[in-house]
Amino acid sequence: MSGVTRRARAKLNLSLDVLGKRPDGFHELCMVMQSCSLADEVYVESAAPGDFLAQTNRSYIPTGDKNVAVKAARAYFAALGREGGAHMRITKRIPVCAGLGGGSSDAAAVLAALNELNGGALDEAALREAALAAGSDVPFCMLGGTALAEGRGEALTPLPGLPETDVVICMPYFNCSTPELFGRVDARKSRCRPDTAGLLAALEAGDVLGVARRMYNVFEDVLDRRAAKAVQEIKLLLLAGGALGAAMSGSGSAVFGLFPDAESARAAAENAKAVCREVFLAKTE
Numbered sequence: 001m002s003g004v005t006r007r008a009r010a011k012l013n014l015s016l017d018v019l020g021k022r023p024d025g026f027h028e029l030c031m032v033m034q035s036c037s038l039a040d041e042v043y044v045e046s047a048a049p050g051d052f053l054a055q056t057n058r059s060y061i062p063t064g065d066k067n068v069a070v071k072a073a074r075a076y077f078a079a080l081g082r083e084g085g086a087h088m089r090i091t092k093r094i095p096v097c098a099g100l101g102g103g104s105s106d107a108a109a110v111l112a113a114l115n116e117l118n119g120g121a122l123d124e125a126a127l128r129e130a131a132l133a134a135g136s137d138v139p140f141c142m143l144g145g146t147a148l149a150e151g152r153g154e155a156l157t158p159l160p161g162l163p164e165t166d167v168v169i170c171m172p173y174f175n176c177s178t179p180e181l182f183g184r185v186d187a188r189k190s191r192c193r194p195d196t197a198g199l200l201a202a203l204e205a206g207d208v209l210g211v212a213r214r215m216y217n218v219f220e221d222v223l224d225r226r227a228a229k230a231v232q233e234i235k236l237l238l239l240a241g242g243a244l245g246a247a248m249s250g251s252g253s254a255v256f257g258l259f260p261d262a263e264s265a266r267a268a269a270e271n272a273k274a275v276c277r278e279v280f281l282a283k284t285e
């Protein structure tokens with residue numbers, strides 16, 4: 001039987017605020033999310049009941065239950081209430097453990113593909129529930145575009161889209177542990193918070209500069225010294241290269257900048273290579 005191919009876009013956090021800890025152990029978040037053109041490709045085909053496998057072009061990514069794509073496929077059949085199986089082949093381009101929602105976006109693509117293969121058997125609400133079972137960012141990755149994400153990240157309000165904007169995405173030479181950063185945010189009051197209301201007003205007005213100037217992520221405030229220095233260095237480099245604004249995405253370590261045009265983005269990306277492990281050019285979409 002033939003399968004289905006889907007594009008799985010990376011997400012950027014135009015803002016990220018942690019409002020507090022919830023009784024379920026997760027955190028109450030308030031984030032403005034934006035999808036972009038940096039994307040994985042996800043091919044899904046049906047397999048024998050109980051047979052789940054996710055193969056990628058990265059040897060260090062697990063292929064079984066530890067892979068969020070497999071988690072999503074299992075959540076799909078659990079929601080459907082019948083046994084099923086899926087084989088997935090994922091061409092990864094989005095860096096892993098970057099705060100760019102690569103795994104979450106693959107999971108969202110798997111859910112959409114399985115629903116297509118099963119004749120749309122799950123409705124939107126059931127798909128959203130299966131998405132949240134796979135991970136907090138999966139519901140946004142299913143929706144895409146520009147959205148306010150609250151609660152665990154699943155309470156979504158679509159927002160007026162950012163006009164197509166050039167983005168430079170930089171991967172520093174360090175990784176962040178998501179649970180560790182959440183733990184540090186708990187331990188101290190954030191000194192600096194994003195101006196979410198101002199950001200929403202700027203989006204409403206289609207004011208890219210107003211959006212870019214308000215981008216902020218509270219995790220930037222709790223990085224260890226070395227990581228904070230690297231993030232600062234990249235942000236300054238992007239801003240010196242003409243970025244309208246720059247911030248870390250999600251729980252890092254990716255740092256991105258919004259640019260007024262493709263030319264300045266390209267030049268800044270070239271310069272950023274000197275201090276980054278990887279650099280990507282993309283557009284908001």
Ligand code: C5P
Nearest residue numbers: 025026027135136137152153178179182
């Ligand atoms: O839901 P997901 O598996 O993506 O979350 C990964 C980790 O991030 C969780 O185990 C938790 O430590 C943290 N998290 C959180 N609050 C959220 C989302 C994620 O504490 N709203």
